[in-house]
Amino acid sequence: MRSKVARRIQDETPEEVRIFVRQYTDIVVRINNILQAKGYTQKDLAERMNKKPSEINKWLKGNHNLTLKTIAKLEAELGEPIIETSFPPIAV
Amino acid sequence: MNSFVLEIWDDEGSRCTFYTVRWDGMEENETDKFFNKYDAIPGYKRSVQELLSFVLDSIGEDHGAIDVLFNRYENEVVGLPNKGKARVGEIVFLYSNFPLRLYALRINNRKDLVVLFNGGLKTAQTNQESKDLNLKWIEACQFAKRIDEALRDKEILIDTKNRKILSAYNDDEILL
Numbered sequence: 001m002r003s004k005v006a007r008r009i010q011d012e013t014p015e016e017v018r019i020f021v022r023q024y025t026d027i028v029v030r031i032n033n034i035l036q037a038k039g040y041t042q043k044d045l046a047e048r049m050n051k052k053p054s055e056i057n058k059w060l061k062g063n064h065n066l067t068l069k070t071i072a073k074l075e076a077e078l079g080e081p082i083i084e085t086s087f088p089p090i091a092v
Numbered sequence: 093m094n095s096f097v098l099e100i101w102d103d104e105g106s107r108c109t110f111y112t113v114r115w116d117g118m119e120e121n122e123t124d125k126f127f128n129k130y131d132a133i134p135g136y137k138r139s140v141q142e143l144l145s146f147v148l149d150s151i152g153e154d155h156g157a158i159d160v161l162f163n164r165y166e167n168e169v170v171g172l173p174n175k176g177k178a179r180v181g182e183i184v185f186l187y188s189n190f191p192l193r194l195y196a197l198r199i200n201n202r203k204d205l206v207v208l209f210n211g212g213l214k215t216a217q218t219n220q221e222s223k224d225l226n227l228k229w230i231e232a233c234q235f236a237k238r239i240d241e242a243l244r245d246k247e248i249l250i251d252t253k254n255r256k257i258l259s260a261y262n263d264d265e266i267l268l
Contacts (some may be wrong), residue, residue, distance in 0.1 A: 001100060001102070002101075002103075002106070002148075003101050003102060003112070003123065003124055003127075004124075005124040005127050005128055005131075006101070006102060006124075006127065006144060006148065009127055009131055009140060009141060009144050010144060010145075010148065012141070013141040013144065013145060014141075017138070017142060017145060018145045018149055020142075021142050021145040021146050021149060021150060022145065022149050022154060024151055024152035025146065025154065025155070025161070026150075026154065028160075029155060029160055029161070031159070033160075034162045037094050062135070062251050079164060090182045
């Protein structure tokens with residue numbers, strides 16, 4: 001069962017909002033998993049990237065600031081993929 | 093504290109079952125009250141939709157109530173959405189300026205059982221200073237304490253196989 005209120009709001013939610021939230025959360029969980037696995041702190045990461053910790057913090061906070069450019073920089077520094085773009089065949 | 097009913101709010105996700113609380117004798121549960129209230133305010137509609145998707149999609153369906161998504165501890169309860177401080181660092185990532193808070197309790201720190209309470213508008217740095225939120229936070233902590241106590245005293249039991257909370261007295265309704 002699902003709350004009727006939750007179902008109504010979910011039905012009214014634009015698909016793009018749900019896609020954004022899910023993908024954003026996935027990326028964030030992935031970044032955290034990599035940081036934990038490698039034992040990096042924000043300070044370590046900043047030092048490795050020759051940036052101020054506040055700058056790293058700025059990249060990763062807020063809900064619209066994590067750009068593809070930022071993700072690419074993080075991927076390069078962390079040495080692990082953060083997003084993968086392998087797709088199933090397009091349905092026609 | 094008055095009696096309340098602990099009841100399922102959503103069990104359709106593949107990773108987590110959500111419970112809520114309803115004051116005994118009232119029709120509407122606390123989590124529905126929260127979502128109904130802020131969904132009706134045009135300025136918060138989008139935030140409500142994002143928060144609901146975070147709860148049902150990201151936690152309920154994709155990840156479960158994992159540590160990284162449940163780390164905004166405020167006494168007995170967690171404020172959702174998470175602020176996202178990684179345990180190993182101080183990475184702040186998600187919704188850092190999000191206007192709403194919904195209080196939650198992870199049952200026995202499990203990833204698959206969460207109780208959602210009410211919440212409100214975060215208008216200041218702390219809960220105590222956020223007029224709208226403070227009472228809801230105190231109330232959520234009281235609900236959470238009572239639920240923790242019921243677990244400790246085995247008034248309620250965890251059915252791990254079915255991701256459910258059961259009354260130890262085999263009652264259909266869990267009244268605490």
